[in-house]
Amino acid sequence: MITATAWVPRGYAAAFPTKYDVDEHELARISKLAKLKLDDANEDLVRAQYHNERDSESDDSDEEDGNGVQVSQSKGDADDDLREYDLDHYDSEEVDEDGEAVSMFGNAKSLAYHESNAEDPYITIPEGDEEDEEREELQILATDNMVVAAKVEDEVAHLEVYVYEDEADNLYVHHDIMLPAIPLCLEWLDIPVGKTLIGEPVDQSSKANFVAVGTFDPDIEIWDLDTVDCMYPNAILGQGGEDSKVNSEDGKKKKKRKKSKKPNDDYHVDAVLTIAANKNHRTLLASGSADKTVKLWDLSTLKCAKSYSYHTDKVCSLMWHPKETTVLLSGSYDRTVVAADMRAPDAKAPRWGVESDVETVRWDPHDPNYLYVTTENGVVHYHDTRVIPSFPEKTTPVWKLQAHDESVSSFDVNPIIPGFLVTGSTDKEVKLWNVLPSGPSMVISRNLGVGKVFSTTFGPDPEVGFRLAVAGSKGAVQVWDISTNAAVRRAFATRVAPIDGEVTERIVGMGEDSSDSEDEGGVEPGGETTHGGNGWESMDED
Secondary structure, X not given: OEEEEEEEOOOOOOOOXXXXXXXXXXXXXXXXXXXXXXXXXXXXXXHHHHHHHHHHHOOOOOEEOOOOOEEOOOHHHHHHHHHHOOHHHXXXXXXXXXXXXXXXXXXXXXXXXXXXXXXXXXXXXXXXXXXXXXXXXXXXOOOOEEEEEEEEEOOEEEEEEEEEEOOOOEEEEEEEEEOOOOEEEEEEEOXXXXXXXXOOOOOOOOOOOEEEEEEOOOOEEEEEOOEEOOOOOOEEEOHHHHHOOEOOOOOOEOOOOOOOOOOOOOOOOOOXXXXXXXXOOOOEEEEEEOOOOEEEEEOOOOEEEEEEOOOOOOEEEEEEOOOOOOEEEEEEOOOEEEEEEOOXXXXXXXXXXXXXXXXXXXXXXXXXXXXXXXXXXXEEEEEEOOOOOOOHHHOOOOEEEEOOOOOOOEEEEOOOOOOEEEEEOOOOOEEEEEEEOOEEEEEEEEOOOOOOEEEEEEOOOHHHOOEEEEEEOOOOEEEEEHHHOHHHHHHOOOOOOOOOOOOOOEEEEOOOOOOOOOOOOXXXXXXXXXXXXXXXXXXXXX
């Protein structure tokens, strides 16, 4: 199953990603992180043993025979059983006739040693050729895009980092990153996090290729996508990161705090459901959680700068305003959407209501006076932010669209082409929409064979503006070149580059998980339906 995907714009990925290098500084850092994990495991073990001992106190420790008479094994009988296996000499090494220890490599004395591999007649491949070949396999071209997928396979959680070669119609896994818990959301970052000393200002001209991952754990992990075979994240936002820090004054570790489920101002205490990076203030990262709070993180200090409680239920979607760079849009299971200025936490923020749990919120990138909201009931709402209701229940959208019969589990607005929307649903359908002045019109509906659709994201660059990455419950990623679809070409004829001759539709993808046992049924992959302007309801008053 793939729960989320994120594109990496062209030009940000390193041409030759580096291998993970464990130097002394890195070893000290991961040792602290590993010790924290071990301490947590020991605490859980002690707690489990304590409860087990309390449960066993009520039971009789001696066994009873068939007549109800208690019987016990004597110490001598137990010693005889142990003597049978000679456990006292379990770790003793065997010796030969000469009294020397017998090892797996008994003829080690006769082995030849060469200072250089070039002198070894059995090594025929030069070292340089092998390194050059491996370096070439890792190379990423300036015309390539990365696609990061949060995946769960056979109860193993990890990130798969794909490389998408548009001209070659090729999509392949470049490397992967193991995760400690099931990932729920991703956000790509263009700032080097954890690469400088804590508290140092970040060079605003610097470029990087990082990803922030929210999981069922309350911490946010930040990984460097240009490093292969990473063992530990570059930074952790949350209690896990706080516990790993060392007091700079006396060099002693801070006293570890007990994990609490009570919401606080310093870190999340429940699953992280959404993350939003501020493209203008690059050191700011917002996160929403099942603990009902929104946290604002300072990536230069790796600390929570402010905590907000605008909602009464889980916060599931966030997005920064494209022009008013301190305004954050948030959606919640409390069926409300809030647009709040993070500089004024005590001010009354505009709030809009919807008919069911919110799934996704998005600003319209081409006209930020408007916003989109998708819901669990399969409805898309389009709101004018200049019209603020007195109460959320009195909200009146510009229009609303019954896009699917089931939840709109994924939604995106094309950043390059105005009025171009995509919705994905647990009904396994992906639908493309053209927003006209008269309202939204469905262009095409397609089952891409990814199962229940959990992620639909448009390409971030003008060169891939008509590419759509789709993923879902089957664990497969498909990149659909929607400019090759006849219905899309008709709907966006003025915005699609003309192509001479017959156009063949392009869908580039990876194979699905064989472990998926879901009964997919329904329309065969590739089946499509085109429609006119049906399914939407205007909310304008006559």
